[in-house]
Amino acid sequence: MQHILEPARQTPVIHRTQVLVIGSGPGGLAAALAAARTGAEVTLLERFGCFGGNITVVGVEGMHWYRHEQTVESNGIAREFEERAKEMGAAVPESQSLSHEIDSEGFKLVADTLVAEAGVTPMLHRQFVAPIIEGNRITGIITESKAGREAILAKRVIDATGDADIAAR
Numbered sequence: 001m002q003h004i005l006e007p008a009r010q011t012p013v014i015h016r017t018q019v020l021v022i023g024s025g026p027g028g029l030a031a032a033l034a035a036a037r038t039g040a041e042v043t044l045l046e047r048f049g050c051f052g053g054n055i056t057v058v059g060v061e062g063m064h065w066y067r068h069e070q071t072v073e074s075n076g077i078a079r080e081f082e083e084r085a086k087e088m089g090a091a092v093p094e095s096q097s098l099s100h101e102i103d104s105e106g107f108k109l110v111a112d113t114l115v116a117e118a119g120v121t122p123m124l125h126r127q128f129v130a131p132i133i134e135g136n137r138i139t140g141i142i143t144e145s146k147a148g149r150e151a152i153l154a155k156r157v158i159d160a161t162g163d164a165d166i167a168a169r
Contacts, residue, residue: 011142013151017043017121020154022128022141025053026063028160029111030077035158036118043121043152045143047128051111052104053162055081059104066097085110123152131157131166138166 021032024046032044044051054060063078073079082100085091090106093099115122125145132140132151140153159166 009149011149011151013140013153014147015043015121015123015150015152017041017152017154019043019156019158020045020141020152021158021160022166023053023160023162024051024111025160025162026055026078026081027162028053028158029081029114031158031160032120033077033114033118036120041121042118043123043154044115045123045126045128045141045152047126049124050108051115051122051124052107055102055107056104056111061094061101061104062099066094066099068097071098081107081110081114084114088113126150128161128165131169141166 018041019035020043021028022045024044028044029051032042036042048057050056063081067073082091082102085102085107086100088106088110090103090110091100094101126143127145128141129144130142131138132142132153138157140151141157143150143152157166
């Protein structure tokens with residue numbers, strides 16, 4: 001296999017935060033909101049141009065099993081997604097249950113609203129490239145975007161990529 005030797009480079013640190021959540025699907029969005037609601041300074045990083053992951057990018061219409069009369073509901077932030085989507089006109093009743101189908105386009109606005117209300121710092125259009133590791137701890141990440149290669153440092157990093165991209169590297 002042929003290899004290319006890249007020159008050494010200095011990567012600017014563009015942001016520091018207490019909690020950095022990478023990936024804004026249902027799990028990452030919930031993690032960011034939960035951390036921010038406890039008072040932590042939170043940054044939510046997403047490679048695409050909208051938050052919501054499988055809800056907005058793929059079009060998955062919900063996060064739970066469909067509810068019926070005898071369903072024991074877990075509630076929590078995932079249920080809040082559905083309720084807020086209903087309030088904002090981004091969900092319709094599901095035909096075979098008591099659940100509501102979330103509209104993928106409408107949920108983009110719902111997710112933006114939830115992120116803003118929680119005081120989470122949004123960072124879109126940034127692709128995770130590599131973890132920054134000190135000892136045995138991940139202390140940040142390297143990203144790439146149209147702005148170039150950049151570093152973001154954090155006291156805690158949550159891998160919500162769906163594929164464990166940070167943990168795998």
